Amino acid sequence: MSRVLVVEDEAAIAELVALNLRHAGFDVEIAGDAETAVLAVNRVLPDLALLDWMLPGASGLQLARRWRGDPRTRELPLIMLTARSDEADKIAGLDAGADDYLTKPFSTKELLARIRAVLRRRAPDALDTAVEVGPLRLDPATHRVTFRDAQGWRELKVQPTEFRLLHYLMTHPERVHSRAQLLDKVWGDHVFIEERTVDVHIKRLREAMSTHPRLSECLETVRGAGYRLTQLQATASTAAR
Template structure:
């Protein structure tokens, strides 16, 4: 089955250019000119990935990304943000809103398709581990779910992959670059700062159950997941 890519972009020329590249890469483009049209498109068919422009009429792409991450239907759908904003704080704002990657305009369609394929590979990888339980936190690999005791933990797709790696490799210290290699697949597009952003998001997801201490900072070395808090 073709992967369905929702393109949320108000400029028709850019939308058509991206759609052409997506079709050429043997994927199916779905068009939306703003957040409202995107919401209707998602209600009709949940896409495999969303390309989201930062500057949209009405609701901004950043706010729409936050909304998508709050909703059950789209919580795990990967998002790549298309943006003319290349400053580090803007990129961090996007990551903290739940965006998986970003492409700065102007971009080549070849680069964009490479990013799409990389994010899809990361997001749709098979989980080989079954049930893992450490320090009161339980990860169900086949079901792709996380529980604190018997309560489900709401967690984004990137945080899930990070937690999955940590729980299958407990008590070991990993540097940011090692985590990028293992969790993000060694993508040249992702900066080390990205790891810190998603560590914060993972801890925030675990905080209501006081399990955020399982993800430990090892000063000068990196991060470790440990049941020995």
């Protein structure tokens, strides 16, 4: 389930958008001003954000520029959703980093189509594309996991299931994934196994990562929610050496 942050100060519009998105299968959070939006993204990185232009505290353009300038949120898909329909405004929104620009009034079908299109474009280009998070690098083409320390790149030995699990976490960093979501994305929704299976493989993955001091700390347990791979801890541990 993709998570969408709706940044809109008009409560009626925000609730209407959220209702339609939830009916379409999205997990939705609403932020009524720029400060609340920043706190929401800092807490859990969404899969996409819908940004109004005029907001209390800061404009949608300012938020877009801020998120595009931060390595953690640089790839966050953004759609401007605003009443400003002039060509100059659209150009300004896209130049600020928005992936798409939709003007009010809009149809729900068009909004959903735009969201799905942006999410498709922002998905990994290919399953064999190498990904990096902090000091970790995973290359599906060679089926190798390596990490960087003071001596350079070193290989990390992981089993096939842990490799798939790490691959998914690394392509969706900073987000909290429930056990059910991980079962669906890593094992497949047609496989009927217990959720505690995820805990077993997370434990094995941590054991493999523990061969490097503090590396396993980037794989976090979020009590009552699931697991998250964060580059913040990993980067900090790299910098500490």
